[in-house]
Amino acid sequence: MSTLNLTKNQSLVLDLLSRADQPLSAYTILDRLRDHGFRAPLQVYRALEKLQEMGVVHRLESLNSFVACSHQEEACCSHHGTVAFAICDSCGQVSEFHDHTIDDRLAEWARQKGFKSEKTTIEIRGLCSACAA
Amino acid sequence: MSTLNLTKNQSLVLDLLSRADQPLSAYTILDRLRDHGFRAPLQVYRALEKLQEMGVVHRLESLNSFVACSHQEEACCSHHGTVAFAICDSCGQVSEFHDHTIDDRLAEWARQKGFKSEKTTIEIRGLCSACAA
């Protein structure tokens, strides 16, 4: 596993997200890090921005929230193509997965249309197996 | 084409979105409909909610904005499975498309995991062919 060189704020945010069992909003992160000196949203957003660039944090667009990458152990998501998320609306649990066929189909559509893809979001909202039962 | 029974506010919002060449935010819609009596965000959000239920308007999660369904002519998107969007970050143009293989792969993942999908978001951000050139 590659060692990341994180600043203090980045470490605090990543640690918090890694420990969380649900996605956290920026303002939730802010609240939980007040005791560590966080005072303003910008501190959170700046840390999140860098962590996303590093690929160790993902933003869930349909939730306006953030999760630690669940594949951090494997030198992370840059290797995997587009990441898809399944989000349980009941318990908040998020599953992260990859599918090369989906990547291929999206890439093929883009090729046909001459569309230059920069970032792809795939999010499934629903109920996890435990909550659906 | 099935005829929709829309209220006044719903018609105003749908007409505006249909004419727009870009996604519009709720507050942009509000501003543009002030002359038609719109005064508060809730009027917009209520109309949008119904229009989304009818399938004639889609929300773009990564933009916090809304578009008229581009397949309105064909009794609309309920028939097509998940809709994917390609959004040009330069000109704002949105292309809507469907891919059964992607649907199948997502459904297969969900089946394996026992995940009950309710709503799936697929959005590609990038540059359309015109803007990439």
Added chain:
DNA sequence: TCAATTGATGTAATAACATTACATGCGTTC
């Protein structure tokens, strides 16, 4: 006929999410 219900509407206030602008501190480099 007239309560009861339903659904659309209107208004105000507030909550939740995100960015801009500006100032400070702190190493590195030359």
Added chain:
DNA sequence: GAACGCATGTAATGTTATTACATCAATTGA
């Protein structure tokens, strides 16, 4: 030690979305 890059701090503001409460019109059905 001046200049630079870059992480940080703080305040203010901008943007997106919801909650709470009131009103009105059409429908229903005893």
